[in-house]
Amino acid sequence: MGRNEYQEEEAARPKKKKKKSHKVYAFMVLVMGIAIIALAVLILFYVQKIEVEGNEYCKDKEIINTVQNDRFSINSLYILGKYALGRGGQLPCLDSMKVSMKTPWIVKVKVKEKPIVGYIYAGNEYAYFDKEGMIVYKGADFIEGLPCIEGIETGDISLYGTIESKDKSIFEEMLVTSQQVKKYKIAPDKIVCKDDRIYLYKGTIRISLGNSVSSEQIAQIPPILEKLEGKEGTLHLENYSEGNTTITFNAEEIQEEN
Template identity: 90%
Template sequence: MGKNEYQEEEAARPRKKKKKSHKVYALMVLAMGIAIIVLAVLILFYVQKIEVEGNEYCKDREIIDTVQNDRFSINTLYILGKYALGRGEQLPCLDDMKVGMKAPWIVKVTVKEKPIVGYIHGGNEYAYFDKEGMIVYKGPDFIEGLPCIEGIDTGDISLYGMIESKDKSIFEEMLVTSQQVKKYKLSPDKIVCQDDKIYLYKGKIRISLGNSVSSEQIAQIPPIMEKLEGKEGTLHLENYSEGNTTITFNAEEIQEEN
């Protein structure tokens, strides 16, 4: 090897070392940059508050616990991504739930609850159910303007469970009755099943609907009740239909159920 060749080889070695050191430095800077970004995201998007709106009977805490149901749900972006991908949970008592970001550290949850059509009272608790017969809320709170269901054996009642009755057909008719009175904005005190027949009670008026309830029957009640204000008796609608429009009222013919 000549002298000149040796000198050229020696001159090339520092350059290779410099290139390697530049690459290492660049990788360190990149890693630090990524770490800073990740740390900033973790700190900035750390959930400090979850706001809930649209709920009346479902508790805020229950909705919040559902949104933050895993250990990663302390990050706003993670929660948004979870629900955007359809992997977020929703309570059975809700028809709809939308999750958004009010601020990087605040999650906003807007819900639409399933409408309550009636309740069953047992002991110190009220069990409220939807049109399908599912218990959507159970607790000591009394909600006004809803009919109480009486006269059927429902067995054990659990939250988010379906009400079950030995006589399914008559119970289904009572569910239909609950839906229809809500539709026509009636507020009966209670819906009673007696001898496989359904009765509505409003003040001192008992409304006999028979064992099969139709929308046409319920639609007749509001205008008639206006005329019966202050009276006592039984309004007979059990035979009312499109082919038979006979409606009778018997004064003082009422039997309160205990």
């Protein structure tokens, strides 16, 4: 090997090392850049507040705990992704739940609760149920404008459980009654089952509906109640149907029974 060739080989070696060091430096910069971005995401999208909107009887805390039901739910991006993929939790008392980002650190949750159609007084608590008979809320708080269900023997009444009754058929009719009175905005004081017959109580008026309740029967009540204001007695709608439109009112019946 000649002197000139040896010198050329020696001159080439530092260049390879220099090129290799540039690659290492570029890799380190890339890693640091990714780490900075990741840290920024963690800090910027760290959930500081969750705002709940649309709920009346379902507590904010219950909804928030459902949204943040795992250790990664401290990040707003993670929460949004979880619900976008349909993997987010939802309480049984809710019809729908929409999760969005108000700011990177504030998550907004808009909910729609299942409508309550009535309640059962159980011990020292009120058990409120939806049209399917599911207990959507249970507590000492009294919600006005809802009928109390009486006269039906029920089993265990637990939150998010469905009310079960030995008198299944008549209880289903009472559920239908609860839905219909809500639809026509009647707001009776209570719905009572007595001798397998269903009665509504509204002030001093008792309304007899029989053992099978229809929308047509309930639709007659509001205009008649206006005419009966100040009176006391029983309004008989048990025989009312499309083929039989007879409606009677007995002003003495309640007084005789009491």
